[in-house]
Amino acid sequence: MDIIWEIFIILQANLIVCTSAQPNPPKIHEGWWAYKEVVQGSFVPVPSFWGLVNSAWNLCSVGKRQSPVNIETSHMIFDPFLTPLRLNTGGRKVGGTMYNTGRHVSLRLDKEHLVNISGGPMTYSHRLEEIRLHFGSEDGQGSEHLLNGQAFSGEVQLIHYNHELYTNYTEAAKSPNGLVIVSIFMKISETSNSFLNRMLNRDTITRITYKNDAYLLSGLNIEEVYPETASFITYEGSMTIPPCYETATWILMNKPIYVTKMQMHSMRLLSQNQPSQIFLSMSDNVRPVQPLNNRCIRTNINFSMQGKDCPNNRAQKLQYRVNEWLLK
Numbered sequence: 001m002d003i004i005w006e007i008f009i010i011l012q013a014n015l016i017v018c019t020s021a022q023p024n025p026p027k028i029h030e031g032w033w034a035y036k037e038v039v040q041g042s043f044v045p046v047p048s049f050w051g052l053v054n055s056a057w058n059l060c061s062v063g064k065r066q067s068p069v070n071i072e073t074s075h076m077i078f079d080p081f082l083t084p085l086r087l088n089t090g091g092r093k094v095g096g097t098m099y100n101t102g103r104h105v106s107l108r109l110d111k112e113h114l115v116n117i118s119g120g121p122m123t124y125s126h127r128l129e130e131i132r133l134h135f136g137s138e139d140g141q142g143s144e145h146l147l148n149g150q151a152f153s154g155e156v157q158l159i160h161y162n163h164e165l166y167t168n169y170t171e172a173a174k175s176p177n178g179l180v181i182v183s184i185f186m187k188i189s190e191t192s193n194s195f196l197n198r199m200l201n202r203d204t205i206t207r208i209t210y211k212n213d214a215y216l217l218s219g220l221n222i223e224e225v226y227p228e229t230a231s232f233i234t235y236e237g238s239m240t241i242p243p244c245y246e247t248a249t250w251i252l253m254n255k256p257i258y259v260t261k262m263q264m265h266s267m268r269l270l271s272q273n274q275p276s277q278i279f280l281s282m283s284d285n286v287r288p289v290q291p292l293n294n295r296c297i298r299t300n301i302n303f304s305m306q307g308k309d310c311p312n313n314r315a316q317k318l319q320y321r322v323n324e325w326l327l328k
């Protein structure tokens with residue numbers, strides 16, 4: 001940590017020199033951030049520095065509605081007004097491009113394929129922009145969100161933007177009610193989710209070994225990525241990468257999906273770098289959890305249906321207390 005601070009101070013000093021020498025301050029490159037300290041080479045800001053190195057990213061350090069968070073299930077509140085999620089694919093399979101962005105495995109749908117989602121905590125319809133994978137270097141780490149302090153081996157994030165209010169993702173990401181991110185935990189098992197199987201089988205994943213590699217996929221059914229559950233958990237948060245805008249409603253599905261050991265291994269062999277540079281595994285591409293502060297975590301899981309012995313009954317009582325208070 002000391003070394004990083006020293007480098008940071010030197011860096012700041014350099015920036016000040018640059019600033020005073022030029023009429024316009026240098027624009028810090030929007031890709032200048034990382035999840036992990038770089039073993040070799042120049043300093044790149046890790047999560048605890050994101051908000052300090054670029055004033056446009058200051059929400060990353062001063063924001064109070066940041067993501068990811070640790071979900072304590074005993075603090076969840078049952079919200080009977082949450083409607084079921086509605087996925088609208090128009091009954092069509094879609095094509096897209098899978099990328100190694102150097103930070104994530106990313107899948108973007110072809111422009112003519114519009115998949116949108118509504119219902120749940122949403123007041124607007126949101127269009128799918130990107131599917132992003134986070135994963136760990138070891139099993140049992142790699143998800144951004146935690147559940148009762150526990151991480152999963154990975155997390156699939158389906159990033160949607162409000163297409164009723166905004167013309168594109170960039171516009172929506174910085175605006176109120178801009179984003180809805182559906183998050184699905186990944187666990188390791190013998191068999192895998194059929195959608196992830198398309199992305200992570202050896203023939204496909206090895207095409208995007210290095211940064212900026214891309215590979216076309218077709219005939220994808222987005223519905224297949226979802227686990228078989230209608231239950232979810234929702235809270236108001238932020239993007240988990242700079243600029244950390246607090247415009248995201250998160251929806252965490254209440255069941256994980258599965259990948260095989262082999263598929264997890266293949267992901268760990270993806271490099272953050274280009275072929276000419278040293279191999280640096282993309283794994284552990286995770287922002288640490290952020291304070292919940294006074295945010296409410298809502299769910300459509302009706303605890304009182306689980307029997308009296310369930311410790312989660314507390315959530316039900318909490319809801320009743322809130323309702324009583326409102327009625328006064």
Ligand SMILES: *[C@@H]1O[C@H](CO)[C@@H](O)[C@H](O)[C@H]1NC(C)=O
Nearest residue numbers: 088089090113114115116125
């Ligand atoms: C959602 O997507 C479907 C299928 O692509 C489309 O028919 C529908 O118009 C979209 N909904 C809205 C509100 O735009």
Ligand SMILES: *[C@@H]1O[C@H](CO)[C@@H](O)[C@H](O)[C@H]1NC(C)=O
Nearest residue numbers: 165166167168169170171172
């Ligand atoms: C997004 O929309 C805004 C406003 O309509 C426009 O100025 C901007 O160029 C668009 N950005 C992209 C990446 O299409």
Ligand SMILES: *[C@@H]1O[C@H](CO)[C@@H](O)[C@H](O)[C@H]1NC(C)=O
Nearest residue numbers: 079080081302303304305306
């Ligand atoms: C929740 O479960 C209880 C017990 O089964 C039931 O009485 C209540 O109507 C349920 N609430 C909702 C909104 O489904």
